[in-house]
Amino acid sequence: xxxxxxxxxxxxxxxxxxxxxxxxxxxxxxxxxxxxxxxxxxxxxxxxxxxxxxxxxxxxxxxxxxxxxxxxxxxxxxxxxxxxxxxxxxxxxxxxxxxxxxxxxxxxxxxxxxxxxxxxxxxxxxxxxxxxxxxxxxxxxxxxxxxxxxxxxxxxxxxxxxxxxxxxxxxxxxxxxxxxxxxxxxxxxxxxxxxxxxxxxxxxxxxxxxxxxxxxxxxxxxxxxxxxxxxxxxxxxxxxxxxxxxxxxxxxxxxxxxxxxxxxxxxxxxxxxxxxxxxxxxxxxxxxxxxxxxxxxxxxxxxx
Amino acid sequence: xxxxxxxxxxxxxxxxxxxxxxxxxxxxxxxxxxxxxxxxxxxxxxxxxxxxxxxxxxxxxxxxxxxxxxxxxxxxxxxxxxxxxxxxxxxxxxxxxxxxxxxxxxxxxxxxxxxxxxxxxxxxxxxxxxxxxxxxxxxxxxxxxxxxxxxxxxxxxxxxxxxxxxxxxxxxxxxxxxxxxxxxxxxxxxxxxxxxxxxxxxxxxxxxxxxxxxxxxxxxxxxxxxxxxxxxxxxxxxxxxxxxxxxxxxxxxxxxxxxxxxxxxxxxxxxxxxxxxxxxxxxxxxxxxxxxxxxxxxxxxxxxxxxxxxxxxxxxxxxxxxxxxxxx
Amino acid sequence: xxxxxxxxxxxxxxxxxxxxxxxxxxxxxxxxxxxxxxxxxxxxxxxxxxxxxxxxxxxxxxxxxxxxxxxxxxxxxxxxxxxxxxxxxxxxxxxxxxxxxxxxxxxxxxxxxxxxxxxxxxxxxxxxxxxxxxxxxxxxxxxxxxxxxxxxxxxxxxxxxxxxxxxxxxxxxxxxxxxxxxxxxxxxxxxxxxxxxxxxxxxxxxxxxxxxxxxxxxxxxxxxxxxxxxxxxxxxxxxxxxxxxxxxxxxxxxxxxxxxxxxxxxxxxxxxxxxxxxxxxxxxxxxxxxxxxxxxxxxxxxxxxxxxxxxxxxxxxxxxxxxxxxxxxxxxxxxxxxxxxxxxxxx
Numbered sequence: 001x002x003x004x005x006x007x008x009x010x011x012x013x014x015x016x017x018x019x020x021x022x023x024x025x026x027x028x029x030x031x032x033x034x035x036x037x038x039x040x041x042x043x044x045x046x047x048x049x050x051x052x053x054x055x056x057x058x059x060x061x062x063x064x065x066x067x068x069x070x071x072x073x074x075x076x077x078x079x080x081x082x083x084x085x086x087x088x089x090x091x092x093x094x095x096x097x098x099x100x101x102x103x104x105x106x107x108x109x110x111x112x113x114x115x116x117x118x119x120x121x122x123x124x125x126x127x128x129x130x131x132x133x134x135x136x137x138x139x140x141x142x143x144x145x146x147x148x149x150x151x152x153x154x155x156x157x158x159x160x161x162x163x164x165x166x167x168x169x170x171x172x173x174x175x176x177x178x179x180x181x182x183x184x185x186x187x188x189x190x191x192x193x194x195x196x197x198x199x200x201x202x203x204x205x206x207x208x209x210x211x212x213x214x215x216x217x218x219x220x221x222x223x224x225x226x227x228x229x230x231x232x233x234x235x236x237x238x239x240x241x242x243x244x245x246x247x248x249x250x251x252x253x254x255x256x257x258x259x260x261x262x263x264x265x266x267x268x269x270x271x272x273x274x275x276x277x278x279x280x281x282x283x284x285x286x287x288x289x290x291x292x293x294x295x296x297x298x299x300x301x302x303x304x
Numbered sequence: 305x306x307x308x309x310x311x312x313x314x315x316x317x318x319x320x321x322x323x324x325x326x327x328x329x330x331x332x333x334x335x336x337x338x339x340x341x342x343x344x345x346x347x348x349x350x351x352x353x354x355x356x357x358x359x360x361x362x363x364x365x366x367x368x369x370x371x372x373x374x375x376x377x378x379x380x381x382x383x384x385x386x387x388x389x390x391x392x393x394x395x396x397x398x399x400x401x402x403x404x405x406x407x408x409x410x411x412x413x414x415x416x417x418x419x420x421x422x423x424x425x426x427x428x429x430x431x432x433x434x435x436x437x438x439x440x441x442x443x444x445x446x447x448x449x450x451x452x453x454x455x456x457x458x459x460x461x462x463x464x465x466x467x468x469x470x471x472x473x474x475x476x477x478x479x480x481x482x483x484x485x486x487x488x489x490x491x492x493x494x495x496x497x498x499x500x501x502x503x504x505x506x507x508x509x510x511x512x513x514x515x516x517x518x519x520x521x522x523x524x525x526x527x528x529x530x531x532x533x534x535x536x537x538x539x540x541x542x543x544x545x546x547x548x549x550x551x552x553x554x555x556x557x558x559x560x561x562x563x564x565x566x567x568x569x570x571x572x573x574x575x576x577x578x579x580x581x582x583x584x585x586x587x588x589x590x591x592x593x594x595x596x597x598x599x600x601x602x603x604x605x606x607x608x609x610x611x612x613x614x615x616x617x618x619x620x621x622x623x624x625x626x627x628x629x630x631x632x
Numbered sequence: 633x634x635x636x637x638x639x640x641x642x643x644x645x646x647x648x649x650x651x652x653x654x655x656x657x658x659x660x661x662x663x664x665x666x667x668x669x670x671x672x673x674x675x676x677x678x679x680x681x682x683x684x685x686x687x688x689x690x691x692x693x694x695x696x697x698x699x700x701x702x703x704x705x706x707x708x709x710x711x712x713x714x715x716x717x718x719x720x721x722x723x724x725x726x727x728x729x730x731x732x733x734x735x736x737x738x739x740x741x742x743x744x745x746x747x748x749x750x751x752x753x754x755x756x757x758x759x760x761x762x763x764x765x766x767x768x769x770x771x772x773x774x775x776x777x778x779x780x781x782x783x784x785x786x787x788x789x790x791x792x793x794x795x796x797x798x799x800x801x802x803x804x805x806x807x808x809x810x811x812x813x814x815x816x817x818x819x820x821x822x823x824x825x826x827x828x829x830x831x832x833x834x835x836x837x838x839x840x841x842x843x844x845x846x847x848x849x850x851x852x853x854x855x856x857x858x859x860x861x862x863x864x865x866x867x868x869x870x871x872x873x874x875x876x877x878x879x880x881x882x883x884x885x886x887x888x889x890x891x892x893x894x895x896x897x898x899x900x901x902x903x904x905x906x907x908x909x910x911x912x913x914x915x916x917x918x919x920x921x922x923x924x925x926x927x928x929x930x931x932x933x934x935x936x937x938x939x940x941x942x943x944x945x946x947x948x949x950x951x952x953x954x955x956x957x958x959x960x961x962x963x964x965x966x967x968x969x970x971x972x973x974x975x976x977x978x979x
Binding site for chain 1: 930935936937938939940941959966967970
C-alpha cells in the first residue's frame with residue numbers, strides 16, 4: 001500500500017518497466033498446439049484416431065485369431081463374446097480381419113501421404129520459387145498428369161505389378177502429389193514477395209536457405225493440414241479400388257475388400273458389411289476433423 | 305559540384321539507372337513497360353544520409369531495391385566505392401552484401417515469424433560464416449543492447465513485439481554484418497508517431513558512431529528533413545530535384561517539390577492557417593502511357609509549351625540539381 | 633443543444649487472451665458545425681470509440697456502459713429503449729447511418745462495390761433516403777460529384793471504382809456521405825492511404841464542406857499536421873481514454889498532459905532553421921490486456937510518480953474547453969481520489 005507521503009515521489013524506473021512484453025513467449029507451434037487442444041471436436045477425433053491406430057497396429061498381435069485362419073465350424077456367426085464382430089463365410093474372425101484391414105488402409109494412407117508430401121513440397125517449392133518459364137513448364141506437366149483419368153493408370157499399374165499394396169500406393173501417388181505441389185507453389189509465390197524473404201536475400205542467403213528455412217517453414221501449417229486431409233483421401237481410394245475388385249486380393253484384407261466380400265450376403269448378414277464400412281467412416285471422419293481442427297488452430301480468426 | 309572537383313569517391317554512385325517492368329507482353333504490338341526508374345543519377349557520400357521523397361508509384365522503393373540488386377537493372381550503372389556492381393551475379397554480390405544492407409518498411413512482414421529474435425539477428429552472421437558460435441551469441445547481445453532491447457528478448461518471437469521494437473530487431477539484424485551503406489525503405493511509415501522519433505534517433509546515433517551512409521526512402525517529408533543531409537525528390541521514375549536538405553525544404557526550385565512541401569500538413573495551427581497550399585490540378589499520367597515532355601507537365605502550374613515537347617535535363621542551380629525548363 | 637454527447641462510454645472486446653477494454657470512460661460532446669479531431673496511436677481506442685457510436689462493433693465487442701445522445705436522441709444499445717430490443721436498435725442505427733451521419737474510411741474500396749458503377753452507388757444512396765425519380769437522383773449524383781471536385785462528372789458517373797485513383801475514390805465516398813445532407817461526418821483516417829498532395833486536396837474539400845453546409849466533422853487521425861490544419865477542437869486519446877481535450881491552439885501551444893507534450897516534441901517543429909534532434913517518447917504503446925489500474929501513460933511518462941501506477945488521476949479543467957487527466961494537476965485532491973478508488977476496488 002502506498003504511503004500518503006510517497007504519493008508524489010518519482011516512481012522507480014523498475015516499476016515503469018516500459019519495454020515490457022505482453023504475452024508469454026510462445027513459439028508458433030506451441031501456440032497452435034494449445035489452440036488445438038482447446039478444440040473439443042478435434043481432440044475427440046484425435047483420441048478416436050489414436051485408438052484406431054493403436055488397435056490396428058497391436059490388435060492383430062494380441063488377437064487369438066489370425067486374419068486368414070479358416071474354420072468351417074463357425075461360418076457366418078453373429079457377433080458374440082468370442083467373435084466380437086462375428087465371422088465371415090469362411091469362419092474367419094471378422095474383428096481380427098477389420099483390425100488387419102484397418103492396418104493396411106492406414107498404412108496405404110500414411111505412406112502415400114508421406115510420398116506425396118515429399119514430392120509435392122519439393123516440386124511445388126521449386127516451381128514457386130524459381131518462377132517464370134520453369135514454373136510454367138512444371139505446372140503444365142502437372143496439368144497433363146492431372147488430366148489422365150486416375151482409374152485408367154491405377155488399373156494398368158495393377159496389371160503390371162499385381163494386385164497388392166505396393167501397386168495401390170504407386171497408383172495413388174502418380175498424381176496424388178499434384179494437389180500438394182500446387183498448394184505449396186501458391187504459398188511460396190505469396191511468401192517470396194514478403195519482406196522477410198527479400199531480407200534474407202539481401203543478407204546474402206542462397207536459394208536453398210531462403211526456400212527451406214524461410215519459405216517452406218512458413219507454409220508448414222498449410223502443408224500439415226493438407227497432409228491430414230490427404231490420408232483419408234488415400235484410404236478412401238484404396239477402399240474404393242478394393243471394393244470394385246481391383247485392389248488388394250484375398251486372403252489379405254483391407255477395409256474395402258472386407259466390404260466387397262460382404263456384399264454377396266448383404267441381405268442375410270448385414271453386420272459383415274456394417275463393421276468394415278463403419279471402420280472406414282470413423283477413420284475418415286476422425287482424420288477430417290483433425291484436419292479441420294488443425295486448420296482453425298493454424299489460422300485463428302479471432303486472434304488479435 | 306562537378307565530378308572532377310569531388311575529393312573522395314562516393315560510397316554509392318548511381319548513373320542513369322533504369323528499371324523497367326514488363327506490364328504487357330506484346331506479340332503483335334510493342335511490349336509495354338512501366339518505367340519505374342527512368343534514368344536516375346545520384347551519389348551518396350561517406351557518412352551521409354540522402355533522403356528520397358516522392359509519392360506512391362514514383363519509383364523510390366524500386367530505386368532502393370535496384371541498388372540492392374533485388375531487381376536486375378534494365379539500364380545504367382551502379383557503383384559501390386568505385387566498383388561497378390551493375391552486372392555482378394548473386395554469387396559475386398555475396399561478399400558485398402556485408403557492406404550494403406537494407407532496412408524494410410513493414411516491421412510485421414520483414415521478420416520471419418517462425419524465428420526467435422536471437423535467430424533472426426544471428427542469421428546474417430551464419431550466412432556469412434562469421435565468428436564462432438559463442439562469438440555470434442555475444443554479438444547478438446551486443447546488438448540487442450545497441451538498439452535498446454533487452455537480453456531476455458532473445459528467445460522471443462517477433463509477434464510478441466510492437467512495431468517499433470520489431471523495427472529495432474530489423475536494424476540489429478542489418479548491423480550484424482557491419483555494413484557501411486544501408487538503404488532504409490520507409491522504415492518509419494508503418495510506426496506510431498511517438499515511435500518514429502525513436503527509430504530516427506537510433507539511426508542517427510548509429511550513423512554518428514559507425515559512420516554509415518543511408519539512402520533514406522520516405523513519403524513523410526517532416527521526418528526525412530530531420531535525418532537527411534541531402535534530399536532527392538522523385539516524380540514518376542524521374543529525379544526532379546536534388547540538393548542540400550534544408551535548401552530543398554525551405555527554397556524548393558522545382559514546382560513539384562514546391563507543391564509537395566506546401567501540401568505537407570504543418571503540425572502548427574497558426575502556421576497552417578497562414579500557409580498557402582499549392583493545389584495541384586490535373587491527373588497523374590498513367591505510367592504505361594508517359595507523356596513525351598516533362599512528366600510533371602500535366603499537373604504543373606508553370607507548364608509552358610516547351611515543357612510538352614521533350615523531357616527536361618538535370619541542370620545545376622548553385623549547389624543543387626533541378627530538372628525543369630524554368631532553369632534551363 | 634449539442635449535436636452529440638457521449639457520456640462514460642466503455643467498450644470491451646473478448647479475445648483469446650482475455651477481455652480488452654478498448655475504450656474506457658470516454659466523455660465528450662460536439663456542437664453543430666464543429667470540427668473535432670481525435671488523435672491517438674494504434675490501440676488508443678480512437679476508432680473503436682467511433683464504431684461503438686455507429687453500432688458497427690465486431691461480434692466480439694460490446695458497449696459495457698455509457699450513453700450516446702445524438703441530436704437529442706439516445707442511441708446507445710444499452711439504453712432503456714434498446715436494451716431488450718436489438719432489432720429496433722439495428723433498424724434505427726441503419727436510418728441514422730444513412731440519413732444523419734456520413735462515414736469516410738481509410739480504405740475507400742471497403743466501402744465501394746467494385747462491380748457497380750460509381751453513379752449507381754451514389755444514386756442508390758440518394759434513392760434510399762429521398763423520394764425522387766431515378767433521373768433526379770442521377771442529376772443530384774452528378775451535382776454531388778462536381779461538388780467534391782471530380783472533373784467531368786457527366787462522363788465519370790458511368791465508370792467503375794477501379795477506374796478512379798485513390799484520391800478520386802475517397803471523393804466518391806465523400807459524395808456518398810454527403811448525399812443525405814448529414815448532420816455529422818465521421819472520417820476515420822481518411823487521408824492516411826493517400827499521397828500528401830492528394831491529402832491536402834481532401835482536407836481542403838472537407839473544410840469547404842464544413843463551411844458551406846454546417847456539417848460537423850469528427851476527424852480520427854494519428855497525424856498532428858492534419859488536425860492542426862482542419863480541426864477546431866482536439867481529443868488526445870491514450871490507452872482507451874481521453875487524456876486531454878482542448879481547442880487546437882490550446883493543445884498545440886499550451887499542452888498540459890505529458891503525453892501531448894511528448895507527442896509534439898517527437899515530431900519536432902517545422903520552423904525554418906537548424907536541424908534539431910527529435911525527442912521521442914520512450915517505450916511502446918500500451919497493451920490493453922495488461923493495463924495497471926492507474927494512468928495508462930505512466931510506463932512511458934518522464935514525470936511518473938508513485939501514485940500514477942495504481943490510481944487514476946481526475947480531470948482538471950484549465951479553460952472553458954481544455955482539460956486534462958494527469959496527477960500533476962490534481963495533487964490537492966489526491967487523498968479523496970485515492971480513498972474513492974480504493975473503496976471502489978474493495979467494495
